[in-house]
Amino acid sequence: MSTPERQLAVSGVTMRFAGLVALDDVSLSLKRGEVLGVIGPNGSGKSTLVNVISGVLAPTSGTVVIDGHDVTAVAPPIISRHGVARSFQTVRLFRRLSVRDNVAGVVRKAKRPVDQIVDEWLERLGILHLADRLAGDLAYGLQRRVEIARALATGPGYLLLDEPAAGLNDTESADLERVIRSIAEDRELDCGVLIIDHDMRLITSLCDRLQVLFNGKTIAEGIPSDVRNDPAVVEAYLGTRPSPAKG
Amino acid sequence: MTVELLVQQLINALSLGSIYALLALGLAVVYSVLGLLNFAYGEIITIAGYCMFFLVSGGMDFWYAAIFGVIAAIATSLLIQLVAFRPLRGAPANAVIFASFAVSIIIKALISNVISPRPRGIPVPSWVDGVIQLGSFRLPILALITIAIAVVAMVALTWALHYSTPGLAIRAAAEDFTVTRLMGAPAGRLILLAFVLSGILAGIAGVLWIARTGSVSPAMGFTPLLQSFIAIVLGGLGNLRGAVIGGFALAFIEVALQVLLPTAVVPFTAALTLVAVVVILYFRPQGFSKLAQERVA
């Protein structure tokens, strides 16, 4: 690759767990500033995909390339340094640390005082007033925001959000949508967003493109309006009742 | 080295390995359910030993006393769970670990004060120390008994883990304890069962250990604790097969060092075994088998 393209590229990834194929030859690409939605019924391999990209799992085969660097099966901290940040489907905060320290703890290099940087992220996520509370004490919806603030504080080029709207009420979900959009449109951040969610309204209004997983395979991709009407998708995904349970 | 000597050391390593494997299984069973190591594990063996000591001193046959020793081990294991683990469910790991360490200290201090700080001998039936002469090979009877009992115990355990419902639950926990833990805290019954199983395994291993050493002392539990820990780390955490593999691996390393090292450094064998283990772990941090994949749903 002569001029490495600024994108996150997953090609032909297969992930096998003792007999079970969680991902089967999945490819995707995510550009800076783009919002990609990954949808699919529970157990279709969405979280596994995020785990593979972020280095938590090493894929059985296939590659993950970030901005031209092959980072397949590289340790998570190094992948993070290549600009990938993520949230977890089941929120994983540093529970006995303050909200502020949750964010400050992952700031790597700082051109300005770290307190200032942290405050700005908290402000942006609308949780500055909670800065001194213990993260584990917050309500679920607020914990989700801390998780996003924390991911952004690592200075990512690619933000992976695993069901960030699950368990949120309508207002919270609308707020979240605004935040994610502002991140994607922020030229200075220059960050691509991969979002997994079951809320079709949120996904359709937020995403530039959609990719649908089913049983570990990509069964459709394209702009939201096309994907929604794709017969295979209707059959596989929309046909089954989208359940709010965690998968 | 002659073939005869080699075979003898091999049997020695196998019998020591059988004990270590049982010990390691007992520690691993609780570990796989709770994700915590029981620092009072060695005292299960200590109590079994003293129970046998009193019965044998009172005139009971060694092997009858051994049965009571195993029962005492189960009781001790349950007591430890009741005092150190149960009241601290959900507490930070440090607190639970230290509580079990405190229980170990209490048991040792009690034995020192109430009985004696000095070691006491347990007379082992003399036929046990004999050898079977097979051609030019001399096979120590105790080693053969040890291997036989351990094999029976492990077969029984394997059967129970595959064909009984509670056994299956334990096995599921052991195979992938992070998953089991994600599905909520393990049920009280499962924990209880793990401690019973742990007591049985430690009890059997303890009896064989005592038959080998022929004495009891307040601090006798420490070596078994350390060896079982090394074994489960060597074998790869969080799976029971690994504990067995690690137990035998450790015994072979230990016997090999004893045979190969010059006499001057033999007192350092334990320390050198640890160094050997650390070197192995340095190159294979996960031990001989892979750690169950951390699952991050």
Added chain:
Amino acid sequence: MNTFSRRRLRNAFITWAMLATVFLVVTLLAEFVLDRGQSRMATEFMILASLVVAIQSYVGNSGLLSFGHVAFFAVGAYIAGLAAMSPEKKEQFLPNLPDWVISLEASLPLAILIAVIGVAIFAAFTGVPISRMHQSVIPMATLALLVMTHTVVNLWDDVTRGTRGLVSVPDLVTTWTVFATAVAITGAALLYAASPAGLRLQVVREDPIAAAALGIRVAATRFTGWMVSAVLMAIGSAVWALNSLAFGPEQFFFAQTFSLLAMLIIGGTGSVTGAIAGTAIVSVINESLRGLERGFAIGPIQVPELPGLIQLVVALALLLLLIWRPAGLFGNRELSIPRRRR
């Protein structure tokens, strides 16, 4: 420097000033008010507090219980003792030492420096494999480290005099040097906890998997904490050795480990303040039971010597305390100015 949080630094500094004041009061009492015996106890309290704080800087920030710090304690104490011992005494008691060790007669600062270097090397070698292990086995691995170190100290006659221990270690320590040590170690521990490296270790303590996914190198972070803590431990050990004059391997084994960790856990592993408070509490229990342990009479009944009574009482108290307050008395809280209400 930008990654240092001003806020955390300021809080650490306030706590430090308050704890230093406590040590100052203890020192002044020891110098001007208390009798010789009490003053000696006050000095010992400050040395023990330094050691417990040193342990806290690893255990508290990493959330990993370490039984191995007493191994650092042993290595630091022996190195400092050997470095400071006069050449004549070394000729007399340890004739098989290499000549350059025999000829050395270190001052207090030099003895501390040599102990720090020695312990740091020891900690680096042991810290690399230990930091890479799964967190659930690190406590047991550190226990193994303790046992291995004890075995070597016990058997290495030419250097340690084995079970007979070191004697004729010079007394190079005054109450004021102990004060300075305690204040310095406390300050360093608070500074580390407030630093970006300390915060990262706390982050790893809370969730190593999330921490790694957000760019934190878990093993390296743990290793840093291990080294910081070992260096602090070495300083405390050297001062302890040059205050103790004679010591043997049994002082660096289970009883000592239990006692130091009990102090830490009773106060709460999460804070430096707790470590110091726990040291004070256990010291008081120890002193009040010491008489009983030697045997006593109730009327005509002579109660015999009860070795291990203190341990038993502390262990029981500790179990009860843990059930009542699993995070210890202070939890994660440090001494500080009460926050203004908003």
